[in-house]
Amino acid sequence: MGDRVAVVTGGNRGIGRAIAVALAADGFAVAVIAREPATAADTVAAIEAGGGTAFALACDVADEQSVATLAREVAERGPVHTVVANAGVAGPTAPLHEIALADWRACLATDLDGVFLTFRAFVPAMITARSGSLIAISSMTGKRPLLGRTPYAAAKMGVIGLVRTLALELGPHGIRVNAVCPGAVTGPRMDDVIRRQAAARGITEAEARASFTAASPLHRLVEADEVAAACAYLASDVAASITGEDLNVNAGVVMY
Numbered sequence: 224m225g226d227r228v229a230v231v232t233g234g235n236r237g238i239g240r241a242i243a244v245a246l247a248a249d250g251f252a253v254a255v256i257a258r259e260p261a262t263a264a265d266t267v268a269a270i271e272a273g274g275g276t277a278f279a280l281a282c283d284v285a286d287e288q289s290v291a292t293l294a295r296e297v298a299e300r301g302p303v304h305t306v307v308a309n310a311g312v313a314g315p316t317a318p319l320h321e322i323a324l325a326d327w328r329a330c331l332a333t334d335l336d337g338v339f340l341t342f343r344a345f346v347p348a349m350i351t352a353r354s355g356s357l358i359a360i361s362s363m364t365g366k367r368p369l370l371g372r373t374p375y376a377a378a379k380m381g382v383i384g385l386v387r388t389l390a391l392e393l394g395p396h397g398i399r400v401n402a403v404c405p406g407a408v409t410g411p412r413m414d415d416v417i418r419r420q421a422a423a424r425g426i427t428e429a430e431a432r433a434s435f436t437a438a439s440p441l442h443r444l445v446e447a448d449e450v451a452a453a454c455a456y457l458a459s460d461v462a463a464s465i466t467g468e469d470l471n472v473n474a475g476v477v478m479y
Contacts, residue, residue: 228301229458230293232256232284232341233310235263237410238360241451242307247275249455251305254297255279284310284337294344302352305458306345308338309360313412314374316419327374334378338385342400346393353397356458359386360450361402361469363477371423379404383469390467399466401457405450406473407435413444439474 229251233239239255247253247270255263255270255277263279270277278300282293297303314330315322338359349355364372365379383402390400407413421431436442453472456462471477 226252226301227304228252228254228297229305229307230254230256230297230303230341230345231307231309232282232337234307235259235266235279237412238405238408238447238450239307239309240266240269241447242309242454243277244269244273244275245448245451245455246305246307246458247277248273249459250275251458252276252278252301254300256282256284256293256310258283284308284341285332287340290340290344294348297345298348303345303348304354305356305358306341307358307360307454307458308341310337310341311360313416313419314372314378316371316416316423318371319373322374330374331378331381334375335381335385338382342385342389346398349398350393350396355398356462357386357389357393357398357400358454358457359400359402360454361386361404363404363406363471363473365404366469366471366477366479370420386469387467394466399457399462401462401466402469403450403453403457404469404471404473404477406439406445406471406476408445408447408450410447435476438476441474443474445472445474 229246231243234243234255235257243253255266257263260279260281267277283289311334315326359382361382362379364376386402417431421428
């Protein structure tokens with residue numbers, strides 16, 4: 224796989240960084256994408272320290288021209304085999320009737336439009352190559368409610384619909400399309416979600432955190448490396464017969 228490129232949007236931190244490192248370990252040259260490429264330096268350094276190949280590029284996935292430029296820049300590095308559309312924002316936490324249209328649109332622009340734009344930019348070359356793996360990071364919130372998070376839930380459910388339909392479209396071209404649905408993943412972003420949930424529900428942060436772990440049969444949150452392992456599997460030839468799936472990595476909170 225040394226001559227194949229994997230693209231990871233939002234690869235500068237959290238789940239994205241873990242995915243980039245995992246794909247590099249499997250032999251991909253990894254394009255680590257962030258709005259500010261300097262923020263991806265740690266991810267690139269970690270990959271190179273492990274003997275892998277990585278490079279950072281700038282892109283705003285909500286901007287059509289920015290994504291088109293990214294696709295051209297990546298193509299100069301080698302054939303793209305895998306694209307992981309991971310970049311996302313949390314969006315507002317508030318009752319629907321209190322959410323401004325601008326905030327609603329900003330969330331969907333990154334979390335749903337960003338997946339559409341990213342995949343669209345790389346699909347033509349994959350069709351020509353008659354191979355490729357597209358992986359979108361959805362969420363268990365795309366499958367079940369989360370109080371006060373209607374824009375995020377709508378976007379993540381939309382991602383699942385996009386993935387299933389695109390899998391049908393691209394299957395004849397040898398391209399697989401799948402989603403990964405993480406649960407509550409440990410880290411700063413989850414800490415912020417818990418703080419917002421506590422405020423929205425009028426409970427303590429400890430109670431809000433417990434509500435996430437209590438819903439899991441394993442009684443724990445998910446680690447970023449576990450999400451990354453699922454992506455590495457879907458990118459691999461071992462998953463050659465898997466397409467149109469939304470793979471749960473959420474400690475059993477959602478089982479459908």
